[in-house]
Each structure stands twice: as C-alpha cells, then as structure tokens.
Amino acid sequence: MTAEDFYKEGHRALQDRFGTRALADRWTETVIKDEIADWQMKMVERAPYFWLATADAEGWPDVSYKGGRPGFVKVMDDKRTLMFPSYDGNGMFRSLGNISVNPRVGLLFVDFARPKRFRVKGLATIIYDPAVLERWPGAEAVVSVDTRNAFSNCPRYVHDSTTGKLSPYAPGGEVDPPVPEWKEWDDVKPLLPNR
Numbered sequence: 001m002t003a004e005d006f007y008k009e010g011h012r013a014l015q016d017r018f019g020t021r022a023l024a025d026r027w028t029e030t031v032i033k034d035e036i037a038d039w040q041m042k043m044v045e046r047a048p049y050f051w052l053a054t055a056d057a058e059g060w061p062d063v064s065y066k067g068g069r070p071g072f073v074k075v076m077d078d079k080r081t082l083m084f085p086s087y088d089g090n091g092m093f094r095s096l097g098n099i100s101v102n103p104r105v106g107l108l109f110v111d112f113a114r115p116k117r118f119r120v121k122g123l124a125t126i127i128y129d130p131a132v133l134e135r136w137p138g139a140e141a142v143v144s145v146d147t148r149n150a151f152s153n154c155p156r157y158v159h160d161s162t163t164g165k166l167s168p169y170a171p172g173g174e175v176d177p178p179v180p181e182w183k184e185w186d187d188v189k190p191l192l193p194n195r
Helices: 009-018 021-030 038-046 094-101
Strands: 049-055 061-067 081-087 104-111 116-127 139-152
Touching: 009 021, 038 104, 038 116, 049 094, 061 094, 081 116, 094 116, 094 139, 104 139
Parallel strands: none
Antiparallel strands: 049 061, 049 104, 081 139, 104 116, 116 139
C-alpha cells in the first residue's frame, strides 16, 4: 500500500494544513497492511462487539454496533477474510441493505480495557448458503469481508469503559496531557509538526 493509494485529496489537504503529511506517510509504510496481523486476529477472536460502517447507493454513511459472543467474528486462514453473522434484528436491514448496493465497509474493533483499536476497510459480500450459516447458530446471513486495509490507530483517547476512568490524554483536564510514547520514537519524532 502506498500513501498515494491510501490517501485522497481531502486527506492530503488536511495533512498539509496541519503539517502531518510525512507522519501520515510513515504510518502508511509501517502500519497499514492488506491482511490481519496476528495481534489483530487475537483481538478479533476475543471481541464480543465491533462497529460496522456502511454506505447506501447514494453514499450516505451509516454505522452499526454488532455484538455476539467472543469469537463470533472469524478471521479466515488467508488472514484477509473476516466473516461475521447477521442475527435477527429490528427488520430494517440497514447494514445488509447498504452492503447489497455498496460493498465498501469499515470495521472498528476497540478493546477498552487494554486500550487498543484497529480498523479494517474492505469489500463485503452477503452469504446465505446454509452450509456457511450453520457455523454461526442463529445467523440469518453471514457477511464476508475481503480486507483491503487493516491498520491500528493511536489508542490514547480510548476511555476505560470498565472503570469509567477517562483517558489522561484527553485535553481540558486539570493537568496537561502526557506526551504519548510513540511521539518519542526516533523514527517518528522528526516527522512531527511543530506545535
């Protein structure tokens, strides 16, 4: 994945405005992959939920919380394919309806206790085959996502939902937020904008 493939005009305009183009390019070189990394696979296997972003045929976005038992999202052997069930819901079929006309999806996995998070961008297909459905008891359909990009995000603003404790990095508290560890890395420090 090259930065030119990953970032579009709007991304680049903001990177230039805030002086982060070189930093963004570094992340493209080191973080953005076309398959699920081992640590991401472990996170998926224990995740009881994730967020799914879809868009309709006109491009209007939608996002949905998807929950199940840990392991309900599966990373297949190729480490590029994610599969998850669609369970009985409210009958609106916002996510599956969007996927049926626009296969581009985004998945966000967050582990609030650690904290860690990562995103997946890919192309989704809806599967109704009974042989596939039987792997997910209660599934009405299964969504298969061909991963185009998998990448982690800085988790510093992830609050601890288990304790209710806010991230110390969130601005506006009684003390100045600490500097995140990654901003001290030798290969990143020269790329940071002067602020």
